Amino acid sequence: MAILLGACGSAAPTLSDADRISTRVAEDRAVAGTLTAEAIPAVTDTPVPTTYTAAPTSTAAPTNSPAAATPTYTVAPLPTAAPPTPTQIVIGVLPIDGGGGEARSIYPANNNQNVVLPGFSQAEVQRPMIFRDRINMSVALVQEPQSVTFEIYDNDAESGNPVYAITDGSAPFCLFDVNANQCPVLTYAQNGYRWPNGSPIYNGANYTVQITIQETGDNQSNWNFNFAIQGAQDRPVTGGTDFGGRWLTNFATVDLQQSGAQVSGTYVWYGGQQAISIQGVVSGSTLSGFFAGDASKTFTFTLDQSGQSFDGNWGGQYQWCGVRSGPLPDGCGFSGFWESMGDYAPDYPPTMQVTQIGNQIQGTFQNGIFEAPGTFQGTIGPAGHYTAVGTWNIDRFSGQFRWTLVDYNSQQMQGYSVNADGSQHQWCSWRSGLSQPTPCFGE
Incomplete structure (x- = not known):
């Protein structure tokens, strides 16, 4: 409560003895008061004690005699402010009627049978649900089932098959990762606008998720609801080609x-x-x-x-x-069959079969010396985006290699292999069915 005092005129007002006592009482209350709101009753005029003499305004405040203890005014401690309450992580909940029902249009508890939306706030939940830029869901039940199967249908697709499906056999029964303790959110852009199985994610309002809950015994429940997607890629023109x-x-x-x-x-x-x-x-x-x-x-x-x-x-x-996924076809990059030559054993030219998946290669080679084939594996990138480096093993021997595709194409590669003793040998390869290039080895 604030008390505003106003005065008019230029002369300083004089205080009566009653006013001085009132002021002193008010000061004592302000010092000893707490932060709680309190209505302070108006101070009434109190008879002036016969032992009190008001000091003139022009006289300096008297000092205390040695025998008198200086009165102290103990300030009441301020109440300790409560620490801020941590922001609750709000998880969106979409109640489900169960038994094949649609998503509810209101928000009751529904006996704790809900589709949970980890990574979403309740403010983002709407009907029909719109998953903007990302999607996630799990299932919350009173009794834990044996498994939960999610099937997502793009109702505008011609096949009628789900564009994505997964079965999770343990809580928290996630849409995307069956081994996760916390259900991961799929962000469209970060995943190349694809479902985890490679099917494209399109903008649109005509999606359905079918949730099959396998309970103990032979009991089974089926839930479904429609949802929309925004922030993904536009659907290609009908009859067009999809490079997305x-x-x-x-x-x-x-x-x-x-x-x-x-x-x-x-x-x-x-x-x-x-x-x-x-x-x-x-x-x-x-x-x-x-x-x-x-x-x-x-x-x-x-x-x-x-x-x-x-x-x-x-x-x-x-x-x-x-x-989109998996190994490159033969003839693309390093993938396919190769004839090879090494300067360490020109009479035993090895043949190789190479598989490239992304920036990884692996395969086998047979050199005519050993009965069993050797193996190798390597990585593209550390030495350049057309060069693979890695290790090879055959029988009891092992070493390293470095192979580079010549002229940014996949018809020939040059490089070297390194034996366990540190000796280095030139290496060249060419596509099976082609003639050995001249020169074969690099400079």
């Missing part, structure tokens, strides 16, 4: 977004850090455009009928090929 998503190519990881016939995105060399821009236009099954913001740096991708791989080039002559 993440691609593992012969020398880089490529992420593309497609809107109609327009495609844009980035790629990162294996072993690199910089994201380089790429853009183009789809015509039929072919995407043509340029990269690094330079119209003279051209590329062409041609999608196969499955929509899962493409063949192409950059600069009009250098191979650029890729797949």
Whole structure:
């Protein structure tokens, strides 16, 4: 409570004895008071004690005699402020009627049978539910079931099959990771606008999730509700070609977004850090455009009928090929069969079969000396985005290797192998069915 005092005129007002006592009482109350709001009753005029003599305003305050103890005014301790309450992690809940019912239009407890949305606040929950930029869900039940199966349907797709499905056999019964203690959120952009199985995620309002709860015994419950997705890629024009998503190519990881016939995105060399821009236009099954913001740096991708791989080039002559997931096809990058030559045993030229998955290679080789084939594995990137380095083993021998694709293509590679004793030997390989190149070994 604040008391405002106002005065008019230029002369300082004089205080009566009663006023001085009132002022002293008010000061004592202010010193000893607490922070709690308290209505202080008005001070009434008190008879002046006969032993009290008011000091004139012009006289300095008297000092205490040695025998008199200086009165002290103990200030009441301020109440300790309570620490701020930690912000509660709010998890969105979408109540379900169960037994094949739709999502409820109101928000009752519903006996704790709910779809839980980890990573979402309750303010983001709406009906129909819209998953903007990310999606996640799990199931919360009174009694823990044996398993929960999620099936997500894109109702605009022609197949009628789920675009993504998973069965989780343990709590917290997650949509995306069956081994997670906390259900991970899938962010569309970070996952290349794809479901974990590689199917594309499209903007749209016509999605359904079917949740099958396998209870103890043979009892089973089925829930379903519709939802929309925003912040993903636009659906391709009907009859068009879809290049959107993440691609593992012969020398880089490529992420593309497609809107109609327009495609844009980035790629990162294996072993690199910089994201380089790429853009183009789809015509039929072919995407043509340029990269690094330079119209003279051209590329062409041609999608196969499955929509899962493409063949192409950059600069009009250098191979650029890729797949959505899994190994590259034979002839793309390092993948395929190779004839080889080493200067340590030219009479026993080895043959190799190589598999490239992303920036990893592995395979077998047979050199005619040992009955059992040898094995090797390596990584593309540490020594350049067209070079693989790794280790080999055959019989009781082992060593290291370094192989580089020649001229940014996949017809020939050169390099060397290193034995366990440190001796280094030149190495060259060429595609099976082609003639040995001349010269074979590098400089």
